[in-house]
Amino acid sequence: MANGQERARENLVAFQRWAATQTDDDFKQIVFRGQLNRGEVAKAIGIGKSALRQNPAIKSALEHLETDLREKGVLPPLTESAKQQRSEPKPxxxxxxxxxxxxxxxxxxxxxxxxxxxxxxxxxxxxxxxxxxxxxxxxxxxxx
The missing domain is CATH 1.20.5 (Single alpha-helices involved in coiled-coils or other helix-helix interfaces)
Known part of the structure; x- marks a missing residue:
């Protein structure tokens, strides 16, 4: 049985493999509120949504992927309020x-x-x- 760290690495590899196989049109199909739908991403990879939030490596890779998609025009650009909300914790x-x-x-x-x-x-x-x-x-x- 894999321990937590091994499972986290496996999940990261699964995420990277999934992201590499998707086209821009595939990403457009799962856009929700200006970002990739976390539930759909988790289902496609075969992991839980909690892994997308709690695994720092996947979280970072997902943010990087969304940034790249915004630069390509697949995702809409972040508004000023959205940028501010990302940087500040919710009170x-x-x-x-x-x-x-x-x-x-x-x-x-x-x-x-x-x-x-x-x-x-x-x-x-x-x-x-x-x-x-x-x-x-x-x-x-x-x-x-």
Whole structure:
């Protein structure tokens, strides 16, 4: 059984072999959001997507491949914001989960509020109708 380092080297060789056999048109078929679709690349090579992210050699080779493809015009050029996002780590937002939960709760409460308003309107219409019926019965001397 191969250890982690051997497996990483095998994956790198598999990536390099795959990249060498692809044409520009093949790469164009798997472009997603301005870069190569990681899932499709991993499937074609026969490795997990995690290897593309976690194996530094494959990650570097993939970035180099994408840079070459951008120079050839196969991939669109990176925007300034994309370049900046690549160089800076994404800031952690501790309150994101809380905001998400509050947003879901707000949505549920708004839906419930709409349903209750509709129910109140229906009941008020019924009450008005029965109020008129009660007045008619009182006029005829039949006390409810």
């Amino acid at each position: 952690y937002d501790a309150s994101a989960k809380q905001r998400s939960l509050e947003s879901k709760r707000l949505s549920v409460l708004e839906q419930e509020n709409i349903e209750l308003k509709a129910r109140v309107a229906t009941l008020e219409a019924k009450l008005k109708r029965y109020g008129e019926l009660s007045e008619v019965l009182t006029e005829f001397g039949v006390a409810p």
